[in-house]
Amino acid sequence: MTxxxxxxxxxxxxxVHVLKDIELSVEEGEFVVFVGPSGCGKSxxxxxxxxxxxxxxxxxxxxxxxxxxxxxxxxxxxxxxxSYALYPHLNVRGNMTLALKQERQPRDVIAARVAxxxxxLNLEDYLDRYPSELSGGQRQRVAIARAIVRExxxxxxxxxLSNLDAALRMNTRLEIANLHRxxxxxxxxxxxxxTEAMTLADKIVVLRxxxxxxxxxxxxxxxxxxNRFVAGFLGAPAMNFFPAxxxxxxxxxxxxxxxxxLHVDPDGPLEVQVSHVEQLGGDTNVIAQMQDxxxxxxxxGQHAITEGTRLxxxxxxxxxxxxxxxxxxxx
Amino acid sequence: xxxxxSKPVNALAMHGxxxxxxxxxxxxxxxxxxxxxxxxxxxxxxxxxxPDAESFSLIGYQTVLKQGDFLxxxxxxxxxxxxSLFFILLFGAMAAYALSEYRFRGNTLMALYLALGIMIPIxxxxxxxxxxxxxxxxxxxxxxxxxxxxxxxxxxxxxxxxEFMRQVSDDLKNAGRIDGLSEYTIFFxxxxxxxxxxxxxxxxxxxxxxxxxxxxxxxxxxAEETKTLTLGSQVFIGQFVTDxxxxxxxxxxxxxxxxxxxxxxxRQLIRGITSGAVK
Numbered sequence: 001m002t003x004x005x006x007x008x009x010x011x012x013x014x015x016v017h018v019l020k021d022i023e024l025s026v027e028e029g030e031f032v033v034f035v036g037p038s039g040c041g042k043s044x045x046x047x048x049x050x051x052x053x054x055x056x057x058x059x060x061x062x063x064x065x066x067x068x069x070x071x072x073x074x075x076x077x078x079x080x081x082x083s084y085a086l087y088p089h090l091n092v093r094g095n096m097t098l099a100l101k102q103e104r105q106p107r108d109v110i111a112a113r114v115a116x117x118x119x120x121l122n123l124e125d126y127l128d129r130y131p132s133e134l135s136g137g138q139r140q141r142v143a144i145a146r147a148i149v150r151e152x153x154x155x156x157x158x159x160x161l162s163n164l165d166a167a168l169r170m171n172t173r174l175e176i177a178n179l180h181r182x183x184x185x186x187x188x189x190x191x192x193x194x195t196e197a198m199t200l201a202d203k204i205v206v207l208r209x210x211x212x213x214x215x216x217x218x219x220x221x222x223x224x225x226x227n228r229f230v231a232g233f234l235g236a237p238a239m240n241f242f243p244a245x246x247x248x249x250x251x252x253x254x255x256x257x258x259x260x261x262l263h264v265d266p267d268g269p270l271e272v273q274v275s276h277v278e279q280l281g282g283d284t285n286v287i288a289q290m291q292d293x294x295x296x297x298x299x300x301g302q303h304a305i306t307e308g309t310r311l312x313x314x315x316x317x318x319x320x321x322x323x324x325x326x327x328x329x330x331x
Numbered sequence: 332x333x334x335x336x337s338k339p340v341n342a343l344a345m346h347g348x349x350x351x352x353x354x355x356x357x358x359x360x361x362x363x364x365x366x367x368x369x370x371x372x373x374x375x376x377x378x379x380x381x382p383d384a385e386s387f388s389l390i391g392y393q394t395v396l397k398q399g400d401f402l403x404x405x406x407x408x409x410x411x412x413x414x415s416l417f418f419i420l421l422f423g424a425m426a427a428y429a430l431s432e433y434r435f436r437g438n439t440l441m442a443l444y445l446a447l448g449i450m451i452p453i454x455x456x457x458x459x460x461x462x463x464x465x466x467x468x469x470x471x472x473x474x475x476x477x478x479x480x481x482x483x484x485x486x487x488x489x490x491x492x493x494e495f496m497r498q499v500s501d502d503l504k505n506a507g508r509i510d511g512l513s514e515y516t517i518f519f520x521x522x523x524x525x526x527x528x529x530x531x532x533x534x535x536x537x538x539x540x541x542x543x544x545x546x547x548x549x550x551x552x553x554a555e556e557t558k559t560l561t562l563g564s565q566v567f568i569g570q571f572v573t574d575x576x577x578x579x580x581x582x583x584x585x586x587x588x589x590x591x592x593x594x595x596x597x598r599q600l601i602r603g604i605t606s607g608a609v610k
Contacts, residue, residue: 073512087521099510
């Protein structure tokens with residue numbers, strides 16, 4: 001069964017058309033990530049699904065039911081916010097149980113669900129604390145626990161890791177992945193961080209300017225991007241683009257090469273001048289200039305390359321992508 | 332810590348200036364207080380002297396408590412001030428929430444219209460207000476005063492509170508909506524506690540002018556049973572003779588309740604004034 005399906009959903013604020021004909025379906029138990037640059041409409045789309053914004057047109061179905069006019073609390077969803085949004089006047093237990101009390105769940109059901117969620121997220125020792133007495137990571141765990149206790153048909157995450165520092169972000173990311181495995185719930189997750197998208201998603205939805213650019217599994221998108229935008233957005237460091245005419249005069253296409261597809265080759269076709277080297281231990285990122293195009297090469301292992309040297313880089317032609325002037329992928 | 336600030340000379344100068352200001356501000360209050368405990372003759376002979384065994388007298392307080400129903404005036408002032416503050420805060424906060432939270436046609440226009448009241452003194456409309464009160468039969472009731480003061484305080488309250496309401500996290504309100512709280516619960520339980528400092532600021536700004544006001548009580552509610560403290564004290568000020576003992580005693584007693592209310596609000600007030608600046 002589909003947990004969520006959107007058909008030709010549009011949203012405008014006055015004259016500004018924010019979401020344009022969104023078509024999407026989320027299968028039961030699937031982890032779907034909306035990713036895109038800021039201002040692409042991904043958060044608005046999530047808010048439309050949650051019912052916090054009304055869609056201007058189109059149909060939203062959650063677990064088969066049309067919910068366009070259903071208030072957020074009755075949609076069978078739970079949401080985790082970027083800023084945690086814990087109720088400051090309630091302790092952790094109060095935060096977790098508020099929605100269940102609103103639903104008039106029996107006392108023993110509430111207690112059982114709180115105990116289960118607290119155990120999953122290691123919150124047993126904090127149940128009587130107030131949000132102001134918790135660290136950022138703990139607050140986000142409480143926010144996630146508050147979503148879990150509702151046992152929703154659909155989980156919504158709005159950039160839940162953006163306020164956490166790097167180390168904590170990695171841990172919490174793992175925790176969310178484990179939760180998804182343990183609960184098997186359907187989840188929609190919004191982020192602008194392509195690493196989170198690649199690592200968590202079963203299916204990634206790439207958005208740009210309110211339009212869906214491509215939908216697919218992380219490896220599909222990485223290996224077969226439909227256009228230059230998707231190719232450049234996923235993968236770190238980002239894909240290199242340069243006019244194919246630089247290598248074979250007269251060719252009007254644009255060539256895209258992933259940094260990891262490049263290697264040092266004395267007979268290689270790309271002649272570059274190294275402008276900066278990033279030594280990461282496991283990898284070495286070489287940032288170089290080819291005429292006035294910046295080329296990044298990701299070399300495995302450690303390489304002693306100094307700034308200013310001239311290098312030749314080679315690549316496997318089978319790993320090159322080609323785009324036309326509008327950015328669409330060619331063959 | 333800023334180096335310039337921690338220099339002892341600067342700290343001394345700063346504290347000196349603040350202490351001087353405090354003394355100047357408190358001096359009239361102090362004079363009123365000490366003179367209210369002196370006999371009439373001592374007040375005029377040595378107005379600056381502290382009351383001693385010879386000049387000490389409670390005659391002023393006795394006059395005040397005997398003449399006129401002072402307790403009733405006191406009660407009237409309290410009812411009017413607290414009632415007005417309650418309605419200003421309630422309606423002001425609700426209007427501010429609507430203006431800052433909901434998108435509707437004419438939102439900006441409505442906000443401007445409400446803010447306009449800040450620039451127009453309500454006393455200009457005194458005659459019309461009096462006619463209205465006569466027509467509705469509210470003259471010589473405390474409701475007349477409460478309504479007028481509520482109208483007088485609302486514009487600034489809406490203006491200040493809507494600014495603060497805008498700062499309340501949207502995520503928090505949305506979390507409440509997803510958890511099934513009603514808009515009223517979100518307003519009263521989530522939003523109001525977070526704008527408490529701003530509410531205290533509004534309360535203090537409105538409280539003192541209402542407590543001290545002579546104009547509207549004199550015009551709208553001059554009857555004996557609806558007199559406020561300020562109006563009641565006027566009986567001691569005659570055209571030819573003024574009973575200074577009684578006036579000073581009445582004023583001393585009038586300071587107390589405002590002081591108590593101020594202490595209640597002041598902790599919040601300081602946060603309200605500074606929160607915009609140092610965020």
